[in-house]
Structure formats: structure tokens, C-alpha cells
């Protein structure tokens with residue numbers, strides 16, 4: 571917002587301009603009052619863009635395959651790293667070994683302002699596979715470009731806001747080989763005493779099916795499942811199926827409180843209301859492409875996720891509230907002083 575300096579010029583103090591200035595100043599002075607009712611989380615959720623989200627899914631699909639042994643996997647890692655970096659985040663590769671070979675997750679960090687030692691993780695697996703031809707064709711649009719794009723879009727929306735705790739945005743590798751990347755990081759964090767207080771995982775979130783129901787399945791530690799459920803109600807028109815157990819099958823698993831004391835984890839996945847998660851017929855097929863996805867549905871799940879993450883990490887209200895209050899007061903004083911009799 572920029573101020574029109576002509577508002578304060580004595581030469582232009584005609585009556586409509588005075589009225590405009592006073593309305594503007596009143597608006598400024600009321601900002602702190604308005605801020606009491608508008609959560610910064612609303613602002614973060616409002617930044618989530620279906621267009622940007624869709625672009626990330628398409629870009630990840632375009633690597634043809636992100637299977638762990640391929641150049642496509644390395645190129646996708648670099649794409650994710652560069653995208654996080656483009657948001658202004660610190661980003662690095664996180665090395666781990668599997669079967670004697672070295673691989674990387676990718677992680678971007680938004681340091682906490684009040685308790686930087688406390689960490690919340692949001693993650694998704696960036697690798698893909700197919701039953702028939704994983705080294706040549708594994709577009710993995712739903713599994714799991716859809717989850718990785720959610721993590722990228724959450725990062726984009728949260729940059730520029732301050733949080734009490736540190737947030738780490740992860741692209742996990744080798745999930746399709748048995749949760750290898752997330753298992754390695756959870757073990758490392760646990761061994762080093764990192765205070766991972768919560769981990770949210772997104773895996774296959776863009777195929778609601780043909781029933782017309784837009785249902786999301788939320789499972790894991792009750793505190794996180796219930797937090798997501800609250801934001802699902804507040805920010806989306808989705809329906810949910812809730813489950814409070816630690817289901818194997820994706821990257822939240824080793825961050826669950828039963829494996830990692832002090833931590834907690836939960837995940838979101840597409841689901842028909844009456845079915846188990848993941849009813850996508852293209853699962854691990856070369857046909858898992860954007861043609862079958864519902865981006866509005868996936869964007870809603872992303873909104874639910876970012877609101878939950880922002881709440882957990884403790885978003886700090888913007889200092890601009892105080893600044894605007896002081897500036898508004900100052901301008902009111904100057905304006906009153908400079909007003910000529912008509």
C-alpha cells in the first residue's frame with residue numbers, strides 16, 4: 571500500500587479529498603481492531619493457488635519417471651530444491667543410504683522465531699513407480715506429485731510469515747522402496763534429539779473418484795487428525811473419514827508417537843467415503859496422469875494442510891498492525907493541523 575502524498579498538500583485540500591483522507595485514516599486506525607478478528611492463518615490459506623498447485627503437479631509429471639534409480643529422480647530433486655530456493659527458503663539435500671548406495675531427500679527450512687529448536691515437518695514423497703515399466707514411465711501424477719505439489723504450495727504461502735517453531739518442508743525419496751527416505755530421517759532426528767513435535771504427510775490427494783463425494787481420509791495421532799479435521803470444516807467443503815491409528819504405507823509412519831516419543835504424525839489421502847484410502851485405478855500404472863485428477867479437490871486439501879501447519883507452528887501476527895496504527899495517528903495529527911478553513 572502506498573500513500574498518496576497529495577492528500578496532505580494544502581493546495582489540494584478540497585472537501586472530497588479531506589473526506590477521502592479521513593475515511594482512509596479511519597480505516598488505518600481501525601486496522602488493529604480488524605486484526606483482532608482476522609487470523610493470519612486466513613491470510614496464509616488465502617494465498618493457496620490452484621493455478622500454482624496445478625503447475626507443480628504438471629512439472630513433476632513431465633519428468634516421465636521419478637523412479638529412484640533414474641535421472642528423472644535426480645532431476646525432480648533438483649527441481650524441488652530450486653523451487654524452494656526460489657521462495658527464498660534455505661534448502662539442502664538430506665543424504666541417506668539404502669542397500670549400500672547413497673540417495674537424497676530434499677528439505678527446505680523456515681526457522682522459528684520463538685522456539686527454533688521445536689520442529690514441525692510437512693512432507694510428501696517425490697519418487698514414483700509403476701508395476702510395468704518404472705524406469706521409463708512412471709508419471710505418478712496422483713502418486714505422489716499431488717502431495718509434493720501441496721508441500722511446495724504450502725511453502726510458497728507461508729514464506730513471509732513468522733512462526734514460533736521451525737517448519738521443515740520435505741520431499742522424501744524412496745518411499746516406493748519401503749519408506750526409506752522418511753525412515754532414515756526419522757531415525758536421524760530421533761538419535762540426535764531433534765524436537766520433532768509433529769509431522770504431516772500428504773500422499774495421493776488429487777483423485778476423489780467418480781461418486782461426486784469429495785472425501786479425504788485423515789489418519790494418525792489424534793491431536794493432528796483432529797487439528798486437520800477442524801481446518802477441513804473451517805476452510806473446505808470436503809467430507810472426511812477419520813482414523814486414529816498409525817497406518818503403514820507412507821512417510822508419516824516412522825514419525826508416529828509410537829515410534830518416536832515426543833513426536834506425532836498424521837497423513838491425508840484421497841478416499842471414497844465407504845472405502846479404504848487410495849481407490850485410484852491408475853495407482854502405480856503408466857496412466858497415473860493429470861488427466862484423471864481433480865485440482866480443486868487437491869487444492870482444498872492443501873488449504874486444510876497449510877492452516878493446520880500454521881496453527882501448529884504458531885503463526886506470529888504481523889508487526890505491520892502496530893506500524894499502521896502509529897502511522898494512522900501521525901497522519902491524522904498532520905492532516906488536522908494542515909486543514910484550512912473553507
Ligand SMILES: [Zn+2]
Pocket residue numbers: 695713714745773774820
Ligand atoms: Zn505414494
